[in-house]
Amino acid sequence: MTSQATSKGHTLADLVQHDRVHTSLYTDPAIFETEMDKVFANTWVWVAHTSEIPEAGSYKTGYIGRQPVVTVRDRKQQVHVLLNRCRHRAATVCEGHKGKTNSFVCPYHGWSYSLDGALRGVPSPESYGDLLDKADYPLVKLRVEEYAGMIFATFKDDIEPLVDFLGPAKKWMDLFMKQGGGFPVKVGGEHRFRFPGNWKIQLENTTDAYHFPLVHKSFLSSVDKQTEEMLDFVEGPGFVEDLGNGHSVMVMIPDLVDLEANLDAPIPERFAALAEELRADYPEDQVRRIVRAVGGSGFNLNIFPNIACSMAFFRVLRPVSVTETEIHHAVITMDGGPEAGNRARLRMHEHFQGPMGFGTPDDSEAWERVQKGSNAGTDQWILLNRGLAKEQETADGRRSDVSAETGMRAAYRQWKKLMTA
Structure with a gap:
C-alpha cells in the first residue's frame, strides 16, 4: 500500500487527521503489512536493555516488526543485532529467549557463526569446491546505537543518529533511570502475554490518563488511602507533552518526576516498614533514596514505536498481526x-502488571473491546481531540493537560510521516 492507495475510500495521508484517525488503522491487513516496512523497518526500534546482555556471549532474542533478531555482546564487549536467520537455508540460529553462548550454530545443517555474526564453519566444505567464500555469508547485521542503557537497532543505514531521533525524550530517559536508587538499573524478569487487538491500541494506552479512574477502579480499591489519593491525578497539575518523532511523556505525579529531589520529604506510610528494614544496612540518606526509587517515577514515557518507560517497568509491544x-x-x-x-x-x-494483578488484566480487556468494536460500521473514526483546545507550544513540542490525547496525536503524526514518505 502506498500513499496513493486507499482504505475505505481514503488515502493513507487522509487516514490521520489532526484530531482523529480512521478505524481502518486497527483493522486493515494491507495497512498492517505496510507498517512492517514503512514503520518498523524504517526507524529506530528498541531491542534490549544493557542489563539483559551483561557479559560476552550474553544474548537476547526478539523481533523488529515481524523479523526475528538476536541482540548479543561479543568478546570485545561490542553489541550486535543480527537477523536470526542462517544464511544457508533460513533456519533460526537461536531459539532461547535469553542466555549465554560461545557461538550460534544452525540446528539444520550445522553452519556456525561467531558472536559478531561472522560465518566460521560449515560441515563438509569440500562439497562446495570454490563456490563458497565464508566472508560473503555472515549473519545480516543491523545498525545499533545506545542511550541511557537502552539499545536500539535499525535496518536503515542512512537514518539520523539515535540521539537526534530521541530528541527531548532523552532527558526523560535520564530521569527514568534514577529508579536504580544509586544502583544500576536492571531488568529483573518479565511477564508476557498477547491480546487480540492492533498494536496501536496499546501504544495509545501508555499516555492515556483519561481511562485510569474507570478501568482501574479495582486497582484503586486495593491500595491504601494515601496511594489512592496520589493516583487521583486526572484533575491534577500533570500534563502530556509531545516530544517529537512520535515520542511523548505523561506526567501524572509531578512531585515524583525527579526521584533524587525532595529526599527530605516524609516517607509514605506504605514504605515505612521497608525503610526500617533498610536502616539496618544503609545510612538514612541512602535509605530515603532507595525508598523513593522503589515507588517508581511519576510519569510514563512513550518512545515510538515500541517501548514505554512506564512508572516502574518497561512495556514493550510486538505486532504479530493486524x-x-x-x-x-x-x-x-x-x-x-x-x-x-x-x-x-x-x-x-x-x-498491577502480573497475570493475577489488578491493572493489566483490566487494560487488556479494554484493548480487546476496542478491537471488537472497531468492526462495527464501515467508515468510522477514532476521536483523539481531548485536550486539543488547551494544547500549547513548548520548547520541546506541544503540551496539554494530563488527560489530553496529546501523546496519541504525537504518535500518529510520526506514523503518518513514515507511512507516506
Whole structure:
C-alpha cells in the first residue's frame, strides 16, 4: 500500500487527521503489512536493555516488526543485532529467549557463526569446491546505537543518529533511570502475554490518563488511602507533552518526576516498614533514596514505536498481526541493591502488571473491546481531540493537560510521516 492507495475510500495521508484517525488503522491487513516496512523497518526500534546482555556471549532474542533478531555482546564487549536467520537455508540460529553462548550454530545443517555474526564453519566444505567464500555469508547485521542503557537497532543505514531521533525524550530517559536508587538499573524478569487487538491500541494506552479512574477502579480499591489519593491525578497539575518523532511523556505525579529531589520529604506510610528494614544496612540518606526509587517515577514515557518507560517497568509491544499484539512487561530492579527493595519492586509489579494483578488484566480487556468494536460500521473514526483546545507550544513540542490525547496525536503524526514518505 502506498500513499496513493486507499482504505475505505481514503488515502493513507487522509487516514490521520489532526484530531482523529480512521478505524481502518486497527483493522486493515494491507495497512498492517505496510507498517512492517514503512514503520518498523524504517526507524529506530528498541531491542534490549544493557542489563539483559551483561557479559560476552550474553544474548537476547526478539523481533523488529515481524523479523526475528538476536541482540548479543561479543568478546570485545561490542553489541550486535543480527537477523536470526542462517544464511544457508533460513533456519533460526537461536531459539532461547535469553542466555549465554560461545557461538550460534544452525540446528539444520550445522553452519556456525561467531558472536559478531561472522560465518566460521560449515560441515563438509569440500562439497562446495570454490563456490563458497565464508566472508560473503555472515549473519545480516543491523545498525545499533545506545542511550541511557537502552539499545536500539535499525535496518536503515542512512537514518539520523539515535540521539537526534530521541530528541527531548532523552532527558526523560535520564530521569527514568534514577529508579536504580544509586544502583544500576536492571531488568529483573518479565511477564508476557498477547491480546487480540492492533498494536496501536496499546501504544495509545501508555499516555492515556483519561481511562485510569474507570478501568482501574479495582486497582484503586486495593491500595491504601494515601496511594489512592496520589493516583487521583486526572484533575491534577500533570500534563502530556509531545516530544517529537512520535515520542511523548505523561506526567501524572509531578512531585515524583525527579526521584533524587525532595529526599527530605516524609516517607509514605506504605514504605515505612521497608525503610526500617533498610536502616539496618544503609545510612538514612541512602535509605530515603532507595525508598523513593522503589515507588517508581511519576510519569510514563512513550518512545515510538515500541517501548514505554512506564512508572516502574518497561512495556514493550510486538505486532504479530493486524489483530494480535504481544506485550512484554519487564520489571525494573536495582542491580546490586538491597534484597528488600527489589522484593518490594517485584510485589508492586505483580500487584498491577502480573497475570493475577489488578491493572493489566483490566487494560487488556479494554484493548480487546476496542478491537471488537472497531468492526462495527464501515467508515468510522477514532476521536483523539481531548485536550486539543488547551494544547500549547513548548520548547520541546506541544503540551496539554494530563488527560489530553496529546501523546496519541504525537504518535500518529510520526506514523503518518513514515507511512507516506
